[in-house]
Amino acid sequence: MFSKVNALIEAAVIAALAMALSLIPDFASWFTPSFGAVPLVLFSLRRGSKYGILAGLIWGLLHFILGRVYYLSLSQVLLEYILAFASMGLAGVLAAPLQKALRQKQKQKAFSLAFAAAFLAVSVRYFWHFLAGIIFWSSYAPKGMSPFYYSLLVNGSAGIITLLFVIISVLILLTVQSRFFLPEH
Numbered sequence: 173m174f175s176k177v178n179a180l181i182e183a184a185v186i187a188a189l190a191m192a193l194s195l196i197p198d199f200a201s202w203f204t205p206s207f208g209a210v211p212l213v214l215f216s217l218r219r220g221s222k223y224g225i226l227a228g229l230i231w232g233l234l235h236f237i238l239g240r241v242y243y244l245s246l247s248q249v250l251l252e253y254i255l256a257f258a259s260m261g262l263a264g265v266l267a268a269p270l271q272k273a274l275r276q277k278q279k280q281k282a283f284s285l286a287f288a289a290a291f292l293a294v295s296v297r298y299f300w301h302f303l304a305g306i307i308f309w310s311s312y313a314p315k316g317m318s319p320f321y322y323s324l325l326v327n328g329s330a331g332i333i334t335l336l337f338v339i340i341s342v343l344i345l346l347t348v349q350s351r352f353f354l355p356e357h
Contacts, residue, residue, distance in 0.1 A: 224261025232257030
């Protein structure tokens with residue numbers, strides 16, 4: 173019971189931190205990294221996908237509370253704010269193997285698992301944004317550019333930059349404080 177309460181509290185705090193990091197001003201309009209992805213992936217690798225998806229869902233819902241939703245239709249909002257943000261918790265599917273590798277002092281395996289987890293979470297999230305870009309945001313494509321290519325360019329660049337930030341952060345934390353990924357409660 174105590175560990176579940178701790179994990180739920182951590183999920184709420186991580187979601188709030190992710191939202192706070194989302195408020196960092198964009199430095200390049202459409203290809204700015206999602207800084208909030210960093211704590212979400214770290215947390216998911218610590219607590220697993222169940223709590224990671226919950227934290228991602230809370231992060232997505234916080235956009236509504238703070239009035240930071242770009243609303244075109246209900247399906248667009250569900251895709252980009254519910255599915256996309258909750259998908260960040262998918263990094264947690266590799267939490268148990270990562271923790272096992274850390275306990276067995278298999279650093280290289282831990283690095284590989286962390287990279288795969290970050291890649292999975294960020295890729296799935298930006299897949300949803302890519303799909304929404306084709307379906308809902310195609311009118312913003314420059315004249316003559318296909319919606320597919322436009323969405324790939326916009327969401328692909330943001331996804332790659334986000335993935336780089338996440339991977340660097342995860343690898344740094346694995347190197348200097350790997351115990352973070354091994355919760356006691």
